[in-house]
Amino acid sequence: MVELKNVSVTYESTGVEALSDVSLKVEDGEFAFVIGRSGAGKSTLIKLLLKEIDANKGEVYVNGYDLIKMRKRKIPEFRRTIGVVFQDYRLIDTMTVYENIAFVLRVIDAPKKQIRKRVPYVMSLVGLQDKADCYPSELSGGEQQRCALARALVNDPALLIADEPTGNVDPELAYELVELLQGINACGTTILMVTHAHEMVRHFGGRIINISEGEVVFDEVIGGAEIEAE
Amino acid sequence: MKLSSFRYLVRQGFDNVWKNRVMAFASFCVLLVSLLLVGISILFYININSIIGGIEDQNEAVIYMMDNATPERVAEVGDTLRLMDNVSEVIFVSRDQALTDLQNNTKEPELFQSLSDDNPLPDSYRIKVKDISKMEQTISSAEKIPDVLYARSPDTFVKLLLEIRRIVTIVAIAIIIALLIVSTVIISNTTRASVFSRRREISIMQSVGATKSFIRFPFFIEGMINGFLAGAFAMLLTWFSYKSLVELLSKFDGLSSIGFGNVIPYSRIALPVALSYVIAGSLIGAFGSVLSTRVHLKYRAANM
Numbered sequence: 001m002v003e004l005k006n007v008s009v010t011y012e013s014t015g016v017e018a019l020s021d022v023s024l025k026v027e028d029g030e031f032a033f034v035i036g037r038s039g040a041g042k043s044t045l046i047k048l049l050l051k052e053i054d055a056n057k058g059e060v061y062v063n064g065y066d067l068i069k070m071r072k073r074k075i076p077e078f079r080r081t082i083g084v085v086f087q088d089y090r091l092i093d094t095m096t097v098y099e100n101i102a103f104v105l106r107v108i109d110a111p112k113k114q115i116r117k118r119v120p121y122v123m124s125l126v127g128l129q130d131k132a133d134c135y136p137s138e139l140s141g142g143e144q145q146r147c148a149l150a151r152a153l154v155n156d157p158a159l160l161i162a163d164e165p166t167g168n169v170d171p172e173l174a175y176e177l178v179e180l181l182q183g184i185n186a187c188g189t190t191i192l193m194v195t196h197a198h199e200m201v202r203h204f205g206g207r208i209i210n211i212s213e214g215e216v217v218f219d220e221v222i223g224g225a226e227i228e229a230e
Numbered sequence: 231m232k233l234s235s236f237r238y239l240v241r242q243g244f245d246n247v248w249k250n251r252v253m254a255f256a257s258f259c260v261l262l263v264s265l266l267l268v269g270i271s272i273l274f275y276i277n278i279n280s281i282i283g284g285i286e287d288q289n290e291a292v293i294y295m296m297d298n299a300t301p302e303r304v305a306e307v308g309d310t311l312r313l314m315d316n317v318s319e320v321i322f323v324s325r326d327q328a329l330t331d332l333q334n335n336t337k338e339p340e341l342f343q344s345l346s347d348d349n350p351l352p353d354s355y356r357i358k359v360k361d362i363s364k365m366e367q368t369i370s371s372a373e374k375i376p377d378v379l380y381a382r383s384p385d386t387f388v389k390l391l392l393e394i395r396r397i398v399t400i401v402a403i404a405i406i407i408a409l410l411i412v413s414t415v416i417i418s419n420t421t422r423a424s425v426f427s428r429r430r431e432i433s434i435m436q437s438v439g440a441t442k443s444f445i446r447f448p449f450f451i452e453g454m455i456n457g458f459l460a461g462a463f464a465m466l467l468t469w470f471s472y473k474s475l476v477e478l479l480s481k482f483d484g485l486s487s488i489g490f491g492n493v494i495p496y497s498r499i500a501l502p503v504a505l506s507y508v509i510a511g512s513l514i515g516a517f518g519s520v521l522s523t524r525v526h527l528k529y530r531a532a533n534m
Contacts, residue, residue, distance in 0.1 A: 050437065080439035090434045094249040107440045109232050151438070 002026040002049065002159065002192065007058030009044050009214075018044035020214040022058075026192060026207075028158070031185040033201045034194045036211035042194045045211065046163050049192070050084065051075050063158050080108055083152030083189075087164035089144045091136040091151070097123070098132040101151045108155065122150040126180065142173045149177070153184060160184065162193040166200065178204055239444070243451020253424040254456055257515070260420045261460035262467075264413030265511055269468055269503070271409055275402035277493050282395050284492030286362040289391075291369055291383035292323075295353040299377040304353050310375050311355055316368045319358040325351045352379060363392055417514060421453065421522040429526065442527055449523045450516050457515020461508040468503060472496050 002025070009019040018041045026032050036042050047053045048060060051067050060067040063081040070078060091100050098119060105115045123129050126146040136144055145165060152160055162181065166174030178193070178200065185191045195201060201208060202222075210218035247254045293311065295304050304322075311320045323331070328351040333339040357372070359365050365388050369381045425432070435445045473496050496503075 076436075076439045076441045076444075078439075079437065084437055086437075090430070090437065092431050092434055094246070094431070103435075104438045106235060106238055107435070107438055107444060109235050112234055 001028050001061070001063065001190070003059075003061040004048075005059040007048070007055045007060060009041075009048060009053065010056050018214050019048070019055075022211075022214070022216055024209060024216055024219060026190060028190055029185070029188050030207060031182065031191045032193070032207040032209055033204075034192060034209045034211060035196070035198060035201055038196075040211045041214040042211055043163070044214075046084075046161055046194060049161060050082065051078060076107075080104075080155060081158050083155060083157035083160040085145070085148045085152045085160070085162040085165045087167045089136070089148040089168075091144060091147055093136055096133050096135055097128055097139070097147050097150075100136070100147060101154050104151055104155050118154055122154045125153065126150045142169045142177075145169055145173075145177065146180075149180070153189075157189065159190045159192065162191065164194055164196065166195060166197055171200075174200060175203070235444075239447040240451055242448040244455065246448055246452050247455050250424070250428065250452075253427055254452065257417075257420050257424055257453075257456045257519075258460050258463075260416050261457055261511060261515060262464055264409075264417055264514075265460055265464040265507055266467060267409045268406060268413060269464060269507060271402065271406050273468070273472065273499075273503070275398070275406070276499075278398050278402070279395070280492045280494050282391060282398070286388075286391055287358065289362065289365075289384055289388060290356045290358055291365065291372075291381055293355040293357060293372050293375075293381045294379040295355075296377050296379045297352055299353070303377045307375055307377055308355060311357055311372060314368060314371060316359050316361055316364045317357050318360045321356045323354045323356055325349050325353050328352075328354060362388055417518050418522065421518040422525065425449065425519070425522040425526045432523070432526065436527075442524075445527065446520050446523045449519045453519025454512050454516035456519075457511035457513065458508060459511075460515065461511025464511065465504045465507040468507070469496060469500070 004022050004024050007019055007022045008017065010017045022041075022045075034042055034045065044053070048055060048067070049062055051062075051070065055068060058068075063078070065074070065078045065081075067078075092103065095103065101122060102115050102119045105118060110118075120129065120132075123132060126149050128143060128146055128150060131139060131143060131147075136147065139147065145168065149162075149165070152162075160181070165181075166177055169177065174197065181191055181193060182204070205221075205223045207221045208218060209216060293307070295307060299307070308320055308322055311317055326349065329342065329345060329349050332351070333342050336342070357368075359368050365383050366385075369383050372378060372381045432445055476493055476496065479493060
């Protein structure tokens with residue numbers, strides 16, 4: 001569960017107010033798109049939810065953690081409850097696909113047996129079972145994105161945050177990726193997907209949170225193209 | 231941390247040396263040069279000290295006995311001298327021996343021939359001291375022993391040696407400290423550059439929930455491997471150059487008369503040199519690396 005209560009974030013270095021009195025709640029098991037133009041505050045929202053920055057005002061709760069009162073040493077433990085897919089994939093270049101995905105489990109001291117079982121499973125889930133020994137530089141953009149998704153999923157997180165996951169892949173693959181995320185959501189994982197692709201959002205429908213100039217200007221559930229067609 | 235995680239992180243450390251070989255090589259070279267500069271300076275200082283010490287050891291003071299001292303008293307004075315703290319060696323020179331030596335050391339021994347029947351030279355003791363800087367006190371104490379006529383020491387030369395040793399010590403310590411500071415700055419910059427070049431990797435680790443110690447441990451191992459290799463290489467280079475230099479110096483006979491015979495043979499210092507290089511290299515490498523990672527993580531936390 002994600003909950004923000006009257007949250008404001010101002011960057012001290014520039015004085016820019018990136019989020020202004022934002023309140024929103026995403027329940028467990030929900031799938032929500034976060035849309036908005038560049039500079040609207042979407043990235044700030046993600047940084048806030050990952051505890052990379054702190055709010056100047058308000059309350060932030062993620063997966064049962066109070067991020068405002070959280071001590072620094074608790075941050076790693078908190079981040080292990082979240083899976084993140086970044087637009088630039090953020091894969092470790094010196095590790096293979098398998099190692100990149102397994103790394104998350106190594107971080108939590110997972111038993112070897114669990115690593116050997118879980119990593120091939122998520123690799124097959126995203127269709128990368130044949131690329132285990134490839135390095136990120138040997139993969140296409142779509143494959144790298146799927147590798148990043150597998151890494152985000154391997155720890156079976158309660159919340160998956162996807163930051164522009166379709167930004168660097170072709171439209172066909174983008175739709176496939178969202179369908180994959182919907183499948184994961186159907187298994188109970190809460191998904192928050194930040195995107196620019198308004199056309200795609202309209203196609204899939206669901207809960208849409210629109211941020212503009214640091215404020216939530218729209219937060220409703222809309223019917224997708226498939227629903228409208230019916 | 232589980233044993234399997236520990237093994238994984240150690241393996242990561244080893245793997246990372248190869249995966250980041252360009253920066254690892256840069257750190258290795260900087261560490262090697264720094265270790266060599268400091269190591270060679272210390273060896274140079276130790277040898278200069280040994281050479282001066284050798285020259286000091288050759289200095290003797292002479293204690294002259296009174297003419298009327300009985301043989302028993304002369305022997306007693308010898309025992310008293312042997313018991314003195316700063317005296318390392320006592321050699322008795324009888325008046326007859328002194329005359330013979332005098333005759334042997336002169337170009338015209340016949341001049342002293344007439345003295346054989348009425349030898350004016352006294353019995354004496356040649357003593358060597360442990361600490362040349364305490365020579366004056368030792369001489370003064372010796373002169374207070376009953377039946378000692380007087381004592382003589384090479385004052386001017388002793389003072390010159392002490393001054394040379396003092397200057398060499400100050401200059402050597404200054405050079406070693408300067409080199410240590412320069413080396414620390416260079417090593418710190420290189421390891422920081424190495425960590426900075428992997429800031430993306432570190433940020434990814436943090437974003438998936440890795441603890442600071444989990445991130446730092448492979449860097450610790452990497453630094454230690456680099457440092458160990460640099461130490462081992464520095465040891466080999468020092469061994470080779472030191473031995474070559476000692477062999478070269480031994481070819482010049484004249485040098486041993488001015489103290490170069492006291493250059494410490496490498497076999498005597500091989501173990502301490504090897505251990506110092508390897509331990510210093512490993513520690514500087516490991517902690518330099520961890521410190522840079524720590525600074526980077528702090529800086530990142532402050533600027534997020």
